[in-house]
Amino acid sequence: MARIDLSAIRHSYMPRPSVEADYALKQVDHSFLDGGAYALLGPSGCGKTTLLNIISGLLHPSEGRLLFDGRDVTDLTTQERNIAQVFQFPVVYDTMTVYENLAFPLRNRGVPRDEIDRQVRETLALTDLAAVAQRRARGLTADLKQKIALGRGLVRSDVNAILFDEPLTVIDPHMKWQLRSELRKLHRRFGFTMVYVTHDQTEALTFADTVVVMYEGEIVQIGTPDELFERPAHTFVGYFIGSPGMNLLPVEVEGVQARFGAHAIALPGAVRDVKGPAELGVRPEYVRLGAAGLPAQVRRVEDLGRRKVVWLLVEGQELAAVLGEDEGLPTEPRVTFAPEGINLYVASRRRALEAAA
Numbered sequence: 092m093a094r095i096d097l098s099a100i101r102h103s104y105m106p107r108p109s110v111e112a113d114y115a116l117k118q119v120d121h122s123f124l125d126g127g128a129y130a131l132l133g134p135s136g137c138g139k140t141t142l143l144n145i146i147s148g149l150l151h152p153s154e155g156r157l158l159f160d161g162r163d164v165t166d167l168t169t170q171e172r173n174i175a176q177v178f179q180f181p182v183v184y185d186t187m188t189v190y191e192n193l194a195f196p197l198r199n200r201g202v203p204r205d206e207i208d209r210q211v212r213e214t215l216a217l218t219d220l221a222a223v224a225q226r227r228a229r230g231l232t233a234d235l236k237q238k239i240a241l242g243r244g245l246v247r248s249d250v251n252a253i254l255f256d257e258p259l260t261v262i263d264p265h266m267k268w269q270l271r272s273e274l275r276k277l278h279r280r281f282g283f284t285m286v287y288v289t290h291d292q293t294e295a296l297t298f299a300d301t302v303v304v305m306y307e308g309e310i311v312q313i314g315t316p317d318e319l320f321e322r323p324a325h326t327f328v329g330y331f332i333g334s335p336g337m338n339l340l341p342v343e344v345e346g347v348q349a350r351f352g353a354h355a356i357a358l359p360g361a362v363r364d365v366k367g368p369a370e371l372g373v374r375p376e377y378v379r380l381g382a383a384g385l386p387a388q389v390r391r392v393e394d395l396g397r398r399k400v401v402w403l404l405v406e407g408q409e410l411a412a413v414l415g416e417d418e419g420l421p422t423e424p425r426v427t428f429a430p431e432g433i434n435l436y437v438a439s440r441r442r443a444l445e446a447a448a
């Protein structure tokens with residue numbers, strides 16, 4: 092397995108890109124560490140597949156270099172890069188048995204017969220496919236086929252990385268969970284470098300140690316699931332991760348206060364060089380309802396069993412608050428924000444709040 096470095100990578104599908112908007116992938120400088128489990132998370136069209144295809148070699152980047160363990164592989168083919176890929180729709184040979192499907196990539200590489208048999212048997216056991224080893228792939232369910240595709244990635248123990256592009260799309264919801272936990276187990280046991288593309292936050296947050304969030308062709312944050320939740324670096328991350336996403340209020344910063352309509356909200360610290368328009372970001376989990384604070388109207392309440400989401404209108408702005416199952420809703424609620432849950436954004440980017448000296 093290898094460390095993958097992306098150095099000043101940019102990509103445009105246009106022959107002669109000139110402005111920033113011509114690039115489907117804006118500048119990317121990032122390292123996928125050897126043995127890491129990464130998710131590339133973002134909405135449709137943000138550039139995830141473009142980035143993955145650049146790593147695999149299906150696409151040559153317009154600019155920049157790609158290194159595997161320090162070696163420049165930018166001009167190498169997919170095969171020369173020795174990468175395994177699992178796509179949205181399983182790529183399997185229908186007329187071959189499951190066993191033959193797994194043996195195929197090894198035969199292609201000239202691995203000796205005995206060694207092929209040993210590795211295929213091990214992979215069949217790992218992926219729980221031993222019982223169907225002699226069945227033809229044709230006629231197997233979509234999730235079994237996807238397991239074969241996965242097995243074909245795992246069978247080559249010498250691959251530099253395994254790349255997954257929305258691999259669970261065609262899988263049954265309950266099988267999704269199972270396959271995802273199997274992938275986690277395999278990762279823990281063998282330490283493959285894995286990059287997993289998805290637009291589904293649950294998939295990303297449960298699969299990966301590190302999540303790379305993309306938006307409009309850019310990486311907007313790289314972090315652990317906790318970091319993305321607690322300290323979204325970009326308003327998009329706040330909005331995209333969490334359910335419901337982060338509340339964003341337009342404010343004017345004046346020293347250690349943020350003015351929101353007719354109200355002044357105390358900031359938990361000062362921001363350097365910020366004066367004027369900004370956004371206050373507060374996750375619904377940090378919105379408190381009580382007798383003091385900003386007057387609010389309750390619009391609707393969603394009862395989700397162990398928690399309730401209360402949708403409020405504050406100064407004409409919609410705001411979500413999350414209450415625990417035992418927490419009551421005051422009749423005329425007023426809103427405050429827990430200081431540890433207050434984030435400030437200028438031009439969509441988070442600005443650090445410094446504790447007063």
Ligand SMILES: Nc1ncnc2c1ncn2[C@@H]1O[C@H](COP(=O)(O)OP(=O)(O)OP(=O)(O)O)[C@@H](O)[C@H]1O
Binds near residue numbers: 135136137138140142
């Ligand atoms: N072959 C292509 N030619 C021209 N434009 C393309 C091509 N492939 C992708 N794009 C454009 O590049 C941008 C990024 O697409 P990409 O497929 O990388 O996004 P994505 O995040 O993987 O989305 P999805 O989840 O829908 O696949 C989009 O605007 C898309 O329309």
